[in-house]
Amino acid sequence: MSNYRSEDQKLSANIEEYLETIYKLSHNGDMVKTTNISKCLNIAPGSVTQMLKKLDNKGYVDYSQYKGVKLTENGLKAAKSVTRKHRLLERFLHDILKLKNSLLHDQACEMEHTLSDEAERALCQVLNHPDKCPDDCPIPACDLPFTSCEECKARKEEEVSVVGKRDENLIPIMDLKNHQKGKVSFIRGDYKVIRRLLDMGITIGAIISVIKVAPLSGPVEVSIRGSKLAIGRDIACNVFVELTGDEEGLA
């Protein structure tokens, strides 16, 4: 979703600016006059016409001389996205950074083109998914595949790929010697894998000891909470423990 626009499709700031303006000026999908755009962007009508033809070629707008210009489906999508970023940023600058109203627009204009989609999603969540910008203009809805903002937030949590705290002294259980003990302190990996490990008793703070490592870079057998588990090497490399110092007796 972050790469729904691949490199070659990435729009220049200039194009985004045009699309955003056309979006702002067109209500209910009306044609927008070249002169209005020229006024709004403070650019000579000749240059505007030239740019609009370019956009037409790229398939973002339908441009016809004398009548004006209209966003295509593709153009609308891009325009909404950049407008959304602009207005979210305005909200952010206003609500959180407490910038003066007069500064908002220009600052947001600068930032909107470099804001990644992930950052946009995070921003939306931090701001508690607002629906209007400080000037009371509606913020277009995102096109993420979620049915609700709650789901968006929940999914983000599900994408969590670490539990515990990373520390330099920690070592992965893969590197423990046979019968060496450690305290589980940090796990990273796929959400489902972490969930499964937690269910099987490998929780943060649990004492784990290695029974043996299978040869040929095979899995590791560990003892945890009185049970024995075989854990694949890839997973075992991502479960980190703090050494407790003592070794488990052979019995």
Added chain:
Amino acid sequence: MRELKDHANNFIKQSADLQEVQKQSSEIKQQSYRQGHRHKKRFKWGIKRRQPAYKGEEVAWRKRKGITIALAGNANVGKSVIFNELTGSNQIIGNWPGKTVELAEGKLCFEGQDINVIDLPGIYSFYTYSMEELVSREYIAYEEPDVVINVIDAAVLERNLFFTIQLLEMKVPLVICVNQMDIAKQKGIIIDTKKLEIALGVPVVATVAIRGEGLHELVEKAVDVARNKSKNKLNPMEYGAEIENRIQALTQFLESEKLNLKYPLRWVAIKLLENDPEIRKLIESKSRESVSRAYQLAEEIENIHKEPSFSVIASERYSIANRVSQGAQIQRKIKTSFAEKLDRLVTHRVLGYFVSALVIAGLLLWTFVVGDFLSGILSDIFSFFQPVDPQVSGSLVSILWNGAFGGLVAGVTLIVPFVIPFYFMLSLIENSGILTRVAFMMDSAMHKIGLHGKALIPMILGYGCNVPAIESTRILENRRERLLAAFAITFAPCSARTIVIMGLVALYVSVWWAIALYAIDILVMLIVGRIALKVVPGETSGLIMEMHSFKVPSVSVALKQTWKRTKSLIYLVFPVYIIASALIQALYALGFLTPIANLLAPITVFWLGLPVFAGVVLIFGAVRKEYTLLMLVALFGTNLAAVLSPVQFIILALVSMLFIPCLSTITILFRDFGWKATGTIALANIATAMIVGGLFYRIINPLF
């Protein structure tokens, strides 16, 4: 005087009556238990498997008469053993996790009370990422069994209690069965069930299910709980204050929202705080405020612990489990047990592989030797009665009769002798727990074909029959892995293929060529698996598997399972064998088969170097692999050496082994993976068989 005598007589009679009554009553008591047994017998075949229900399917499962008991618990704690003991059915049991993939249902009559027993798949948590967990959870929530028996492994009390706590939170009527007390004792673990009972607030019964110990009491307690519907009296286990407060706050909020839910509110609250996707979706459809509130509270927990809330709650739940288990068990130091010594040997860095290879080779060799021996005896017996010769002339009736008899002889002499020793050994291996060790040792090798070690278990089971093997691929994490494993399994030399190899190659060529074919088959499996991996790329998920203790496999259990498997094979195969054999001979005599065989001649004769009739033989082999053999016998009698050369025996066996999954395998593939995948697998098998068969023919032909 006479009166006195009468009186005395009366007295004697009375006392005799009394004794009679006493005897009767004790008999009644015995009988009621025995009646259970008899009842068991009656329902022996009454075991049903059914597709699990998904996604909030409302109470579709009909309400039954009598009490319903559900067996729930971690994988491999002995649920199926208890199930079998109670219902007298023969659920296949095995010492490896994930064997029961669907619900099994059986009946029992206990002291006049009809009881339905449900065996749920083994799970570690109610988190809904795996199919088994969803099945169990929905069964318990929607079907509302009258009582749930939570079977727990006495040797791994703490980990098992993690699940028990979740059951308590679901507020199901519960009886705890602490099973495998004998193994725990061997490990020096003594469990005080009384203390456990007090800590958990539900009845606890200690059992050794494999010997039937404690089961009577278990059912007694379960029936008692079911009748009184005594909900858990004690409050559920309390979490740490900062979590407990939020659970209660959310529970109250949910209560005020007046949602009509099947699950208890406290449990829903905990699941919401844990961010369980299924429950979140369920609640979101009814009250979005509840979900928002849950997020808020979960965030607070996260801020306190600097940890995702699900991790905090899992840790907390484990600390409760730890507290309860520490309070109820004593761990004594003991000497290294035999099982542990064996464990060390089997997972030894060098010897381990040797043992793994020995297990598989031993299984096959044992089948060869014993099968050959039994087969010899049986065919001697039959030829004593009537020599089997194909009869292609004479009246239609005599052709049919002769064909039918030939089919029976083929079944008895070629199939039964090989599957019985095979199934017996497979049961012993399955029950010993050695499969998990083999999976552990072979994990890195399995990664070469994009699977992890656990996938080896279904593949070894594939040596018995592809159908249950493909079913058991459900122990794997995702569809891609299941598909890869199922594909590899379709090449596994199942017992039917073994029969073909035995019947054609070992009997008519030599045992060594039969073993060579096995080796080729395994090689093909690896190569094709490797190619499949290139076609279906993706990340291999890691191995997380519990390593259960070794158990001395019980011979009686193995015999029972052998009988069950053999019986279902005989029931399925023999009628078809006899009828098909008769029909085929008739069709052959009437000249219907020749055109088909001629049509396939370019492939069978020119590419594979087989006789013309091989085409028909192979087509029938697609229905069931044994039919390859049956066809030959039907057409030419048991003296096959007259019609096939040694090379042709080998090639025919090889091609029929590889060329297509049998009809029942195709059916199960279709059910689990759909037509597209099934078609692709079948085509891949045919292509492989043709390539390997043709090349191998050209390689070995000069040798003979």
